[in-house]
Amino acid sequence: MSDQAFYSGLQTKLEALRDDGLFKPERVLASRQGAQVIAQDGRTLINMCANNYLGLSGDPETQKAAAAALEKYGYGLSSVRFICGTQTVHKELEARLSTFLGTEDTILYAAAFDANGGLFEPLFDENDAIISDALNHASIIDGVRLCKAARYRYANNDMADLEQQLIAAVDAGKRHKIIVTDGVFSMDGTIAQLDKIVELAQKYGALTMIDESHASGFMGATGRGTHEHCGVIGKIDIITGTLGKALGGAMGGFTSGRKEVIETLRQKSRPYLFSNTLAPMIAGASLAVLDRISASTALRDRLMDNTAYFRQEIERIGFTIKPGTHPVVPVMLFDAPVAQKFAARMFELGVLLSGFFYPVVPMGQARVRVQLSAAHTREQLDTVLAAFEQAGRELGILKNT
Numbered sequence: 001m002s003d004q005a006f007y008s009g010l011q012t013k014l015e016a017l018r019d020d021g022l023f024k025p026e027r028v029l030a031s032r033q034g035a036q037v038i039a040q041d042g043r044t045l046i047n048m049c050a051n052n053y054l055g056l057s058g059d060p061e062t063q064k065a066a067a068a069a070l071e072k073y074g075y076g077l078s079s080v081r082f083i084c085g086t087q088t089v090h091k092e093l094e095a096r097l098s099t100f101l102g103t104e105d106t107i108l109y110a111a112a113f114d115a116n117g118g119l120f121e122p123l124f125d126e127n128d129a130i131i132s133d134a135l136n137h138a139s140i141i142d143g144v145r146l147c148k149a150a151r152y153r154y155a156n157n158d159m160a161d162l163e164q165q166l167i168a169a170v171d172a173g174k175r176h177k178i179i180v181t182d183g184v185f186s187m188d189g190t191i192a193q194l195d196k197i198v199e200l201a202q203k204y205g206a207l208t209m210i211d212e213s214h215a216s217g218f219m220g221a222t223g224r225g226t227h228e229h230c231g232v233i234g235k236i237d238i239i240t241g242t243l244g245k246a247l248g249g250a251m252g253g254f255t256s257g258r259k260e261v262i263e264t265l266r267q268k269s270r271p272y273l274f275s276n277t278l279a280p281m282i283a284g285a286s287l288a289v290l291d292r293i294s295a296s297t298a299l300r301d302r303l304m305d306n307t308a309y310f311r312q313e314i315e316r317i318g319f320t321i322k323p324g325t326h327p328v329v330p331v332m333l334f335d336a337p338v339a340q341k342f343a344a345r346m347f348e349l350g351v352l353l354s355g356f357f358y359p360v361v362p363m364g365q366a367r368v369r370v371q372l373s374a375a376h377t378r379e380q381l382d383t384v385l386a387a388f389e390q391a392g393r394e395l396g397i398l399k400n401t
């Protein structure tokens, strides 16, 4: 406590964040997660900013499955996996995820952040090349930083640039090359062009890795993910993802792929070796979620119906959105102060959503991001659309008025 300058330095930096409008206040919920939530002040809000794509976070069936696993396996393990932290439920979940994703084997982590953070260093060294999309998730960027492989970056979703970077890696004589991309980019709802990526990988002898955090459980006809959506199941070398979004929403992550890869990660991946095992109730609930979405596509179908409806109606009202099909819908307001005012007004109108401004998104690309859920009723979506129309009219930002 003797270095006062340290603390006042932090204070100054925090004030600068506030002054720049970059400070992130936390919204406190007084209810469980869902299409509707109760704020701390007791107000009921329609929630349009959770990653609760299938509506399973606050769902009673998910809760029951977690409770059953809690009863059978207890609260926790107080151990890493390899000492005494592996239960049958963890092995079952790993096997079920492999079946679901169409891979050979799967390893669980405490979070997708850990899955990505611990992926590259055990598998690649200075002789290798990692060719990474510029908009990849922070955890991929950190994981790549921890690894000695040469780094090549290609412009977001730009296949011509990806090919240039592959050529550069080949010219540099790199041994193994791996193309690394989010399956879906969460700021824009952009879907990676995995069919083209797989083609380029074959052409240049590269491996492929996708992070399916915004895809597992609902992208593709049966919810397998972006690789199903793009018709390349079985052609992606490594898949990482989270249990903390569509697949139940608690926490937990995974890496899935060939046996040799997964076995190597079990032996060498540091967030796996030196961190506690996933709580058994999460593993049990995740199994139940996978059972449920494998038995029926009803939830992902409802999510996609809601998405198509919202995308169509929001444009009809006169808003500009980034085109696409993903339940992440960026409603473009372009100007940062307008986006801020807009998000605040929507909050007053009972809609919870988040605004994004530079530097989180490029300058002049300010927006509010809507995320649809299977749990949203048509009535709730109509209420949200009416609030959009009202706020849009008040702020004079509708195209056709």
Ligand SMILES: *Cc1c(COP(=O)(O)O)cnc(C)c1O
Residues within 6 Å of the ligand: 110, 111, 112, 113, 114, 116, 137, 139, 182, 186, 211, 212, 213, 214, 241, 242, 243, 244, 251, 252, 253
């Ligand atoms: C959310 C997210 C993560 C982190 O997932 P956690 O399981 O919450 O750590 C990793 N990658 C991507 C692309 C994400 O969207």
